[in-house]
Amino acid sequence: MTFVGRLVLIVAAAVLAILIVVAAGAYLAGQRVTAEIERARVSHLLGNLRSTTEANLSIGLALDQVSSLQTRIEREKAGDSSILAIDIFNLSGRSIYSTDRGAVGEAVPDTWSKPSGTDEIWSQSARGETVFGTRFDNDLGPAGGISVSVSDSARSGRNERLLADLLGRTAAAALAGVIVAGLLAWTFAAAMTRPFRNVASILRGEDAAVVPGRGMEHLASQTRRAWTRSEERIDAGTRQLEALDDDA
Amino acid sequence: MTTPEAHPLGRGHGRLVTGLFAFALTLLVGGIAGALLISGFKARVEETARRDVTVIGASLARSLAQQFEKAARFGIPLKLIPGVESYLSQTLNQTPGIARIVLRGPDGREVRSAIGPAAGQDMTTAAISVDGLAVGQVDVTTSPSAFSGAFGDVGLQVAGAVLVCAALAGIIAGTVAGGALDRRRRRLVVAMARNVAGELDGGPQAAMLGHGPVGQAFDALARGARRVGEKWAGFQAYAEELLAVDFDGRLRPEVERIRREALPRGGRQPSDRAS
Numbered sequence: 001m002t003f004v005g006r007l008v009l010i011v012a013a014a015v016l017a018i019l020i021v022v023a024a025g026a027y028l029a030g031q032r033v034t035a036e037i038e039r040a041r042v043s044h045l046l047g048n049l050r051s052t053t054e055a056n057l058s059i060g061l062a063l064d065q066v067s068s069l070q071t072r073i074e075r076e077k078a079g080d081s082s083i084l085a086i087d088i089f090n091l092s093g094r095s096i097y098s099t100d101r102g103a104v105g106e107a108v109p110d111t112w113s114k115p116s117g118t119d120e121i122w123s124q125s126a127r128g129e130t131v132f133g134t135r136f137d138n139d140l141g142p143a144g145g146i147s148v149s150v151s152d153s154a155r156s157g158r159n160e161r162l163l164a165d166l167l168g169r170t171a172a173a174a175l176a177g178v179i180v181a182g183l184l185a186w187t188f189a190a191a192m193t194r195p196f197r198n199v200a201s202i203l204r205g206e207d208a209a210v211v212p213g214r215g216m217e218h219l220a221s222q223t224r225r226a227w228t229r230s231e232e233r234i235d236a237g238t239r240q241l242e243a244l245d246d247d248a
Numbered sequence: 249m250t251t252p253e254a255h256p257l258g259r260g261h262g263r264l265v266t267g268l269f270a271f272a273l274t275l276l277v278g279g280i281a282g283a284l285l286i287s288g289f290k291a292r293v294e295e296t297a298r299r300d301v302t303v304i305g306a307s308l309a310r311s312l313a314q315q316f317e318k319a320a321r322f323g324i325p326l327k328l329i330p331g332v333e334s335y336l337s338q339t340l341n342q343t344p345g346i347a348r349i350v351l352r353g354p355d356g357r358e359v360r361s362a363i364g365p366a367a368g369q370d371m372t373t374a375a376i377s378v379d380g381l382a383v384g385q386v387d388v389t390t391s392p393s394a395f396s397g398a399f400g401d402v403g404l405q406v407a408g409a410v411l412v413c414a415a416l417a418g419i420i421a422g423t424v425a426g427g428a429l430d431r432r433r434r435r436l437v438v439a440m441a442r443n444v445a446g447e448l449d450g451g452p453q454a455a456m457l458g459h460g461p462v463g464q465a466f467d468a469l470a471r472g473a474r475r476v477g478e479k480w481a482g483f484q485a486y487a488e489e490l491l492a493v494d495f496d497g498r499l500r501p502e503v504e505r506i507r508r509e510a511l512p513r514g515g516r517q518p519s520d521r522a523s
């Protein structure tokens with residue numbers, strides 16, 4: 001393989017490797033951003049529902065007396081297509097308000113009511129959905145919990161769209177990068193191999209002028225002159241042999 | 249006098265120069281292409297995040313408006329509600345993606361506000377009304393770029409990867425491409441120096457070196473050496489032919505003299521390296 005071929009191949013491979021690493025990093029960052037946005041959106045909703053619930057409990061109402069919560073959670077679900085269900089349950093893990101009316105009065109999964117002891121927003125992923133939850137308190141301490149179930153398909157669909165976009169951008173950047181790198185490498189290789197091109201030209205006799213200096217061109221010029229002198233001596237010898245032959 | 253193998257022109261800097269060039273080129277092209285890729289994709293992610301952040305902003309504006317409505321129902325003017333500024337600041341800090349919260353009076357003038365470090369992009373407004381009478385409004389300005397902090401972490405990792413890839417490209421290009429160029433330069437110089445010294449050396453097979461300038465140089469060398477070699481062989485054959493019919497040996501001294509004079513400078517008989 002020629003010098004320029006090797007150089008272009010190596011630089012193009014390195015540029016492609018860089019873009020693959022960059023694309024992988026960008027995709028992971030994009031996934032993280034998507035997850036953070038979803039968490040922020042649901043956390044905000046949970047915070048609002050919690051403060052509303054606690055405000056009602058603080059004025060002495062029992063949880064099952066705050067019927068406005070049912071309207072509120074249905075309105076929130078209607079406003080966000082990725083929300084599958086919102087449940088508000090009491091301390092014993094029984095659903096009091098739910099966007100799934102059939103679930104009202106039923107027990108929520110144990111795993112939902114267990115994390116209610118913490119003040120942090122918890123999350124659990126299973127069967128293509130992620131459940132985010134938090135607890136709410138009354139004057140005596142923890143009084144129950146709120147859960148919001150979000151479909152994972154919306155998030156994975158968004159990640160797939162971002163991936164398709166990223167692949168298109170990477171392909172375009174790779175094409176442009178390889179072309180630019182290839183052209184610059186070709187220019188550099190042309191400069192690096194110019195002495196060889198000059199040597200070929202001198203040795204072929206296309207540019208037989210004596211080249212000053214100490215470069216390869218000068219040596220090629222000396223080589224060419226050495227050949228010429230050899231040929232002249234051989235020609236002279238041949239003529240002398242011919243004369244000898246004729247005399248004999 | 250130096251031997252052809254030790255000719256000073258045989259020592260090239262192709263390895264170093266090629267390695268440095270490949271490093272710089274990969275760093276430049278890879279760095280620019282990578283930076284453009286990241287910034288373009290980041291803008292796309294922020295654009296996608298815009299709708300979600302607007303939903304958060306609208307919900308926050310609605311929630312704040314409801315709280316101010318409660319105060320307004322008691323007849324307290326918005327300006328006189330205590331702790332509003334710190335409450336808005338606390339809300340702004342606790343809610344990601346919010347750049348600015350402004351509470352305005354019924355005349356639209358700013359009453360209280362909280363402003364975050366990020367630049368806002370979209371604004372949602374929720375009216376504060378009591379019994380159908382507008383007493384003010386809450387403006388919430390959202391900033392999707394608040395979520396793109398993950399790209400800042402990626403930037404450092406990517407910079408490291410670009411540096412590593414560029415260094416590898418420099419080392420490999422210097423060794424594989426630059427090293428090969430140095431070796432071929434040395435072989436060409438040695439072969440030409442031998443020809444200058446009177447020895448016909450055509451170098452390696454040019455076909456193995458490709459059709460680039462390097463291959464062309466070796467091809468020209470091989471052709472030139474072969475041409476002189478063939479001429480010398482023809483001359484020798486002619487001399488041998490004369491000696492073959494010189495039965496009395498009368499021509500031999502003269503033929504040998506002509507042969508000696510035809511020898512290249514240095515007096516050595518051309519070898520058959522060119523064949």
